Amino acid sequence: MKRRYYRGHDVARALDIEELRQMARRRLPGFVTEYLEGGSEDEATLRGNLDAFAQLKFVHRVLVDVSARTVASTLFDQPCGMPLAIGPTGFNGMLWRQGDIALARAARAHNIPFTVSIVASDSLEAIAEQAGGRLWLMLLMLRDSTVVDRLIARADHAGCEALVITLDAPVLGNRSWDVRNFGRPLSLSLRSKLDVLHHVRWLFSVFLPRGLPGFGNLAEFLPPERQSPLDGSRYLTSQGNPGLTWDAIRELRERWKRKLVLKGVMAVADAEEAARIGVDGIVLSNHGGRQLDSEVAPIEILEEVVAAVGKRIEVMIDSGFRRGTDIVKALALGAKAVVLGRASLYGLAAGGQPGATRALDILRAEIERTMSLLGCATIAELSPVFLRRRTQLTAAGAGREPQLQLVGRTTKAEVS
Ligand SMILES: Cc1cc2nc3c(=O)[nH]c(=O)nc-3n(C[C@H](O)[C@H](O)[C@H](O)COP(=O)(O)O)c2cc1C
Numbered sequence: 001m002k003r004r005y006y007r008g009h010d011v012a013r014a015l016d017i018e019e020l021r022q023m024a025r026r027r028l029p030g031f032v033t034e035y036l037e038g039g040s041e042d043e044a045t046l047r048g049n050l051d052a053f054a055q056l057k058f059v060h061r062v063l064v065d066v067s068a069r070t071v072a073s074t075l076f077d078q079p080c081g082m083p084l085a086i087g088p089t090g091f092n093g094m095l096w097r098q099g100d101i102a103l104a105r106a107a108r109a110h111n112i113p114f115t116v117s118i119v120a121s122d123s124l125e126a127i128a129e130q131a132g133g134r135l136w137l138m139l140l141m142l143r144d145s146t147v148v149d150r151l152i153a154r155a156d157h158a159g160c161e162a163l164v165i166t167l168d169a170p171v172l173g174n175r176s177w178d179v180r181n182f183g184r185p186l187s188l189s190l191r192s193k194l195d196v197l198h199h200v201r202w203l204f205s206v207f208l209p210r211g212l213p214g215f216g217n218l219a220e221f222l223p224p225e226r227q228s229p230l231d232g233s234r235y236l237t238s239q240g241n242p243g244l245t246w247d248a249i250r251e252l253r254e255r256w257k258r259k260l261v262l263k264g265v266m267a268v269a270d271a272e273e274a275a276r277i278g279v280d281g282i283v284l285s286n287h288g289g290r291q292l293d294s295e296v297a298p299i300e301i302l303e304e305v306v307a308a309v310g311k312r313i314e315v316m317i318d319s320g321f322r323r324g325t326d327i328v329k330a331l332a333l334g335a336k337a338v339v340l341g342r343a344s345l346y347g348l349a350a351g352g353q354p355g356a357t358r359a360l361d362i363l364r365a366e367i368e369r370t371m372s373l374l375g376c377a378t379i380a381e382l383s384p385v386f387l388r389r390r391t392q393l394t395a396a397g398a399g400r401e402p403q404l405q406l407v408g409r410t411t412k413a414e415v416s
Contacts, residue, residue, distance in 0.1 A: 005019050006022075006023075007026075009027075009201075009351065011023070011351035012354070014350065014358055015362070016362055017323065017343050017346055017347075017359060018322070020350045021346040021350075023355075024345075027199065028199060030181070031181035031188060031192045032094055032095065034181060035091070035094065036342065036349060038175055039175075039288070039290055040174050040175050041293035043289060043293070044293050045291075045292065045295045045297075047289075048289070048295075048296070049286065049289055049320030052296075052297035052299045052300050053299060053323075053325070054390075055300075055390045056329045056388075056390075056407070057387065057389075058325075058328075059385075059386055059387070060373055060374045060375055061386075063375075066371070066377045068377060069368060069371060069372055069378070070378055070379075071364060071367050071371070073337070075113065076161070076162070076259050076281070078161075079111070080112050082367060083327070083335075083336065083337045083379055084110075084337060084339070084340060085107075085112050085113040085316065085338075086106075086112065086114045087115050087138075087283070087339040088116065088120075088136075088138035089341060089345055090118075090119030090121075091119060091121055092117075092121055092122075093206070094206065094212065095349040096355075097206055097213075099348055100120045100121055100122035100126075102348055102353035103344060103345075103348055103356050104127045104132075105130075105133075105353050105356075106353055106356035107131075107360075108133030108134070109360075110364065112134070113133075113134040113161065114131070114135055115136040115137070118138055118140055118151065118218070119215055119218070119232075119236065120215075120216050121214065121215070123216035123217055123219070124137060124158050124216070125154070128158040128159065135159070136160060136162040136164050137151070137160045138163075138164040138165075139155075139164070140166055140169065140239075141165060141244050142240075143238075143241045147221055150220075151217065160258070161259055162258060162261050163252075165249065165252070165261070167244075167262055167264040167265065168263070168266075168285065168291050169291055170241075170242040170244065171242055172291075173287070174293070175290065187230075214227060215229070215232035219232075249262065253278050259281065260280050261279065261281040262274050262283070263283040263285055263339075265283070265285070265305075266284060266285075266286060266295070266298065272308055272309060274309070275312040280313060281336070282305075282309075282313060282315060282316065283316045283317065284315065284316070284319075285318045286298060286319050287319070288318065288320070288341045289319065298317045298318065299330060299333070302315070302333045302334065303333050306333060306334030307334075310334050315336055316335060316337045318339035321341075321343060322342075322343055323363075323366055324363055324365070324366020324370045325366070325370050326338075327366075328370045328382065331382045332382040332386050332387055334384075343359055343363065346359060347359030347360070384407040388405060388407065389406075390404060390405075391405055
């Protein structure tokens with residue numbers, strides 16, 4: 001059935017993340033919408049992330065007292081309002097002026113961590129000063145180690161709880177829409193410019209006051225006469241470091257004494273290596289389908305990874321989470337927290353800080369309602385007992401009804 005969504009601008013009227021997404025799409029010009037929504041190549045990973053949740057189904061219990069339910073949890077032994085964090089996303093200033101500060105404030109209001117991207121529009125220091133809260137800094141291990149050292153010193157000085165090292169981008173994913181939207185690097189094509197004129201709310205609130213936002217964290221490494229977004233992105237490209245290996249992470253572990261999180265881990269072997277060298281946590285992630293195309297969804301390998309390292313490090317997960325039910329499935333499979341990407345960005349793009357807060361309110365209410373309907377009063381009670389997995393249909397089984405299997409047990413068919 002085709003749903004009719006609210007057509008106005010009041011984020012308080014949005015009832016789910018999809019409604020915020022529709023509001024965001026109306027406000028943003030096409031090139032920004034594609035930046036926010038797009039994936040790499042044929043977007044098979046992107047679609048797979050959203051579809052994978054349907055393979056997991058709940059089985060609820062009855063007559064459980066859920067009158068005193070709570071979604072409160074802990075992350076790295078610190079209390080959290082709910083088992084979520086906001087993940088690193090670059091160029092948030094393109095969605096809303098001072099978008100990073102707005103997101104960090106929304107995270108703080110819900111007592112969950114906010115991750116500042118190395119390519120954030122606002123600087124780490126401005127975010128710390130104007131939003132505060134529990135901040136993590138996401139870094140790429142750039143070619144110039146003096147830049148990395150300086151960013152680590154800034155994270156230390158700003159009181160960041162964790163460094164998050166993104167590892168799934170040794171090179172940039174192949175995003176054709178990005179190339180099409182720009183005639184030359186960071187110079188919009190004529191078609192994109194005409195489209196911008198049709199989005200006056202965005203034009204007047206984001207673009208006209210200051211043009212495209214720059215790089216809050218990288219500005220100090222660019223010469224004063226080369227501070228434009230184009231200069232920043234050229235600099236970043238020159239700093240790509242496809243030669244990075246585990247040695248760099250081991251060395252970083254030696255000198256960074258606070259929490260160290262690796263983002264973009266997928267394989268069990270990599271999760272085990274991360275645990276062996278003493279990192280504190282990993283984020284299972286395929287970068288929301290923006291890097292390697294045709295990859296499994298993190299939710300599909302979560303159980304294996306938790307079984308391998310879940311007792312030693314905190315296993316977090318992102319990619320495709322849009323509903324409380326998605327989040328509860330990951331928690332039931334042993335994730336310590338879910339890290340949000342687009343879900344909170346839709347709120348930001350729809351209505352700034354109130355929009356981002358609305359996205360978190362919606363997810364919080366959905367998590368709580370799902371837990372109540374399952375018969376769980378606390379996050380700690382969630383477990384694979386509440387889940388069944390639909391078996392994948394093989395060619396031989398086509399036409400037959402999919403089977404529902406217990407989660408947490410491997411069948412002979414899966415092993416062979
Ligand atoms: C617009 C956008 C920008 C992003 N920028 C970064 C970034 O700077 N660093 C990073 O590690 N991941 C980045 N990501 C990936 C997110 O941190 C996260 O892994 C992904 O969005 C999760 O998928 P989801 O959006 O489907 O939830 C970005 C994602 C989006 C959508």
